[in-house]
Amino acid sequence: MERLDAFMARANAAYYAARDPFADFTTAPEISQVFGELLGAWAAEVWEAMGAPVPVLLAEAGPGRGTLMADALRAVGQTAPAFAAALRLHLIETSPRLRAAQAERLPAATWHDRIAELPPGPLLLLANEFLDALPIRQFIRRDGAWRERFVADGNFVERSPSPDCPPIGETDASPLPLWAWAAKQTKVGGGVTAPEGTVIEHPSAALPLISALAARIAAQGGAALFLDYGPAVSAPGDSLQALRNRRPADPLAEPGSADLTAHVDFATLAEAARAAGADTYGPEPQGLFLARLGLFQRTGMLARQNPGRMEELRAAAARLAEPDQMGRLFKALAVCHPALPMPPGFAE
Numbered sequence: 001m002e003r004l005d006a007f008m009a010r011a012n013a014a015y016y017a018a019r020d021p022f023a024d025f026t027t028a029p030e031i032s033q034v035f036g037e038l039l040g041a042w043a044a045e046v047w048e049a050m051g052a053p054v055p056v057l058l059a060e061a062g063p064g065r066g067t068l069m070a071d072a073l074r075a076v077g078q079t080a081p082a083f084a085a086a087l088r089l090h091l092i093e094t095s096p097r098l099r100a101a102q103a104e105r106l107p108a109a110t111w112h113d114r115i116a117e118l119p120p121g122p123l124l125l126l127a128n129e130f131l132d133a134l135p136i137r138q139f140i141r142r143d144g145a146w147r148e149r150f151v152a153d154g155n156f157v158e159r160s161p162s163p164d165c166p167p168i169g170e171t172d173a174s175p176l177p178l179w180a181w182a183a184k185q186t187k188v189g190g191g192v193t194a195p196e197g198t199v200i201e202h203p204s205a206a207l208p209l210i211s212a213l214a215a216r217i218a219a220q221g222g223a224a225l226f227l228d229y230g231p232a233v234s235a236p237g238d239s240l241q242a243l244r245n246r247r248p249a250d251p252l253a254e255p256g257s258a259d260l261t262a263h264v265d266f267a268t269l270a271e272a273a274r275a276a277g278a279d280t281y282g283p284e285p286q287g288l289f290l291a292r293l294g295l296f297q298r299t300g301m302l303a304r305q306n307p308g309r310m311e312e313l314r315a316a317a318a319r320l321a322e323p324d325q326m327g328r329l330f331k332a333l334a335v336c337h338p339a340l341p342m343p344p345g346f347a348e
């Protein structure tokens, strides 16, 4: 029997080590080159606002095939040569297989297993669909109390918090006391307690990660930009999902054979980042965020240069930005040093 976050960590490590994730799902940088180009321009502009420090760490967490960063670097090479010369590229990737794919496109990078291993200094960090792959814990309301979900032989089993799990009320993995977090999550209008069977999720890996990153940014300067899918407001619900061959699969069956993700609880992560001393912007719907960065102008320019690809480029931009496609469910969240102005793409 394994706690859900331990199961998810093990399953995803096996999955990313052994399989080509892009056979199972498609991500924004694989849809349009403009995605990475705009994020490169975003980083260059924030770097200017930081006072153009030299050198500066440009990092990406979970770079996949390296597409986003390759597009970003090509764009800044053309439009922001001073930033291109100042940046030192660092990639956070645990999968040896994906590291090899990234090295083909980004030979000058230095790799790390964890964000905490980055060298010190001003930092710009990008991450697309990274947080959704991080392990979560789930609790379920039974008989007026919270039970935790464990995994045994492909099924959930419910247990009261066990010796290997921090008691509800205090958790060393979280800067927020878990009980306060759970109470907030389960307020179903007017402070009503959660009905029987309600599932709540705790981002047990992302919370300490974002707290440490925010503290580092507050102390050493810089900003981080996360794009991922999840609600704007924390809400109860089981969002654990598995994709295999582009189709939903049973998340608990055959660990390592499917990509496991959960919705990102942006509000809780932003609160933790602010508690650690950083400013946050968003979560902003991806469609609005990319439109403000110039998604449609850049797409139009590319289409004029490549008239044969016009339809494909337009369709790709629409897929990223339309509310009924990726434009609304996906969000952008920025974590910034408090002295920085509002970064591009966000609004008051």
Ligand code: SAH
Pocket: 012, 016, 021, 027, 028, 029, 030, 061, 062, 063, 064, 065, 068, 092, 093, 094, 095, 098, 113, 114, 127, 128, 129, 130, 133, 134
């Ligand atoms: N950002 C890419 C890939 C998203 S898939 C894109 O948009 O296409 C998730 C990525 O995060 C993969 O590169 C995966 O190997 C990496 N990853 C997943 N869990 C990780 C962890 N705990 N630490 C570091 N990298 C992780």
